[in-house]
Amino acid sequence: MSLLEIRNLAIHFHTENGVVEAVKGISFNLEKGETLAIVGESGSGKSVTGLALTRLLPEPAARYVSGEILLDGRDVLKMKGDELRKLRGKRIAYVFQEPSTSLNPVFTIRSQIAEALKLHRPDVKDLDAEIIKCLDLVGITNPAQRLHDYPHQLSGGMQQRVMIAMALACQPDLLVADEPTTALDVTIQAQIMDQFRELRSKLHMAVILITHNFGIISNFADKVAVMFRGKIVEYGPTAEVLRNPQHAYTKALIQCIPRLGARQHRLVTIDHAALEAAS
């Protein structure tokens, strides 16, 4: 049995301006310890898919129209409030895009990580020691001195490491990283991705990496799902998709990656009208 299996999932948003079909019947699956990259442009439905895994979308505006989200064979969409909360943070944890707004500005790092530990690992006696261990794991130097810092006292890269430490504190089976490096500068991006790579093998957890950047997935993800307008247009092992893309949108996305040392030419753009007509 797969760790996670999504079958024909469709999600609609009911807004004042009518119904938006954000996700239109997607399916994929993920084994234990496996890494899946969901790639697509803004508005393609990739973040919505990530949030849907633990039903974090704002209901009743968001409606799960059809499909199943099976975690170890149990349907998340059929779970009640209490069951869902035991899932969130404990089995599936999140790292979001913008660390500076994703951490609560008025609580210390210690209190924010401790909140997760108290909820899901009540057996932990020495909270401070456990939190220091988590911070150390994500490469924060002098973690003991950082405990009582507030988020604004840390740099963006450090804040994202704290987010990761918080996500890992309860040893989840699946980590959903939603554009985890988009808000960071390039050198920090590389450091954070290395960190993910190291932690993934150390903790044997599955990872879903949501990104619009094909460049960072090539030696990171086992397989890739390309999303376009709420659908998965291409799905397969990363190396294969990169070497031999089938769908026009995937080809276009791969062409968009700027390469160091390549002959100078205008950056490739994606012709939406043509793609729309083709699909």
Next chain:
Amino acid sequence: MIAYIFRRLLYAIPTVFGVMLITFILFFVWGSRETMAKAQLGQRARPTEVRNWLHEHGYDKPLIINAAWADSTYHHAEQPWWDSIFIQQIKNFTVFELGESDFNREPIGEKIRSGMIPSLLITAPAMFVGLFLAVALALVQVFYRASALDTGMTVACAVLMSIVPMAYIISAQNLMAVTLKWFPAFGFDLQGWGTIRFLMLPVTVMGVIYLGSDVRLYRSIFLEEIAQDYIRTAQAKGVNARGVLFKHVLKNGAISLITLVVAHLPLLIMGSLLIENFFGIPGLGGLVVNALQKQDFAIVRAAVFIGSLLYLFGLLLTDICYAVADPRIRLS
């Protein structure tokens, strides 16, 4: 922190001076002293009567400085140059000598001290109970946002806001005092616990008058918080709705609430003009209204001075509360 408070108190000095200057210009330069005298003596007062009145109240001195101090022919020459209305006023206010009433020469300091207690007895409970109730109702609305209950409460708030305060006062007096005879409609007496009898009606009415708009305001503050990224992070951690609301939303919302509430705390002493007048409470609000009606400008000037001091104190209090509530603000 202490250095900060000290610095802020120093900054307050020019502000208070500015308030005194503007008050002085309004009352003595723009308004004339003869009008002041005639307001008390009657329009048909004789010039000698006016002169005597001005002399008795010390209003016959030069306005800004005693320019005649060097001129031996002028009868003010024996006085030093600082013997003027403006400098005298600043000197008196600085040591909290508020002078005496233009109307009956009663000491103003005494009047203000005795008016403070009834005022506070009305405004403080109305404010704190009102704040607590409004925050609680706003949180209920946010908890059940976009439901029929939320809509219903919004409509109720709009209704509460739309009714004129006078209607609350009169209908409360009519129902609770005249028909049911539970509380007196009018009057006040300081008599220990018995005072509560006189307080129930004005406190309740004052609370109800502001409830609708307060709930609307706090609801929008909390709704803004609940849309923040860190709320989603908390939910993703598995925190339940109660924890999200009372811990994450309330603490962040408190920062906005402080702006609205704390600056007005010291002004509670000044009382409520409307409530005190209609319920016959001998508080500061009533004192000022009466002084205005009797054109007793000495009392009005003192009230403006005290009010501005209290407001400055409220602003300082606000900044200190910010530093306590928001770790991003450190006063140094």
